[in-house]
Amino acid sequence: MQIIKAKYLVRAVALLALAFSLTSAYDPSPLQDFCVAVKNPASAVFVNGKFWNDPKLATANDFFFSGLNVPRNTSNPLGSNVTAVNVDNLAGLNTLGISLAHIDFAPYGLNPPHTHPRGTEFIIVLEGTLYVGFVMSNGDGNRLFTKTLYPGDVLVFPIGLIHFQFNVGNTNAVAFAGLSSQNPGVITIAKAIFGSDPKINPDVLAKAFQVDKNLVGYLQKQFWSDNN
Template sequence: MKFLLTFVLLALASSHAFASDPSPLQDLCVATNDSNSVMFVNGKFCKDPKLAFRYPGNTSNLLGSKVTTAFVDQFPRLNTLGIAMARLDFAPYGLNPPHIHPCGTEMLVVVEGTVYVGFVTSNQLNNTLFTKVLTKGDVFMFPQGLIHFQLNIGQANALAFAFLSSQNPGLITTANSVFGSKPLINVDVLTKAFQVDNKLINYLQAQN
């Protein structure tokens, strides 16, 4: 009897461990909370497949760039998979400003245009700047947690895709964090840290 009970428990555990996800009923189902969507699959409303892929980002802003993320918040099925990506659109001379991904390493692939990229090492390696000019098909790596940037140095639009080693790599835009915190960092702290006049700090804080 004890042997039979053990066998049954092992069988149940095995069947649970090797159970697969439900078979897909269509090519893709991007989950949404909108009950007006076109289909209900496996407990989730699905977006219209024609709307599942992003159009080029709007680069008509002060930076001349738009980053469209595909992190776990936008694509819930990335949960536990340890990957994410982003689309980077650049107007001529558009900039993706210095920023950090605290939880993931980034691999950037340039699809169109000419993009100047770089990252800065930590204090341990004397804050060394590594840069490269990338063209179509080139790949560059940004180590996890290091400040990095991308600048379109061409006269035409540029497009790149970033692949990250975390479902939620995080994003800290350096200027926004330092000069646009809520509440603002004390001006005395920033004037001493950057060795500049407090009028400049006040100006930078007013931009955020």
């Protein structure tokens, strides 16, 4: 009888752990109309990674962001510029579980392979022609999904998967992206691996990429541009 009870207990704990892992993988649902973030913690409550203000003190400006119609500077080595609108610059997004980004591309500009560890993304093209894609995880064979998108086209990048956008036209391109987190985060693969601080041991990278260590040293000495 004790063995049977122990089995049920182990199963219950496993199910609870699974449920917690599933629910904690996404932004929690708000329990109030809104939860405006504030930078000054005095007389504030800490929620979802931000201090939040008394809702009675909120104003329309807490939910307002302007200027995404202004083209951004794309004169960097990547030829792209990402303007993120998240809880860090739009306080009213706190606890709402969404954010967005405006992406400008120079001709043949690239938003390089990256991931958002805390959010699924969809992208809609407003101007130009983008070649976009994402790669499935190791267990699913690293299958590559790609599409060429034209104005009005939409593609979804599942949460956490490596994806990219490349302007294949000889004119500027503009896209908007929506993400399922107030702060989805971004990890640019090449910059994170070869531009980390401090540097990853070259022996580790040489073995991981199956290349000569001198090539790793060369890549680690490069300036890894940031388009955010």
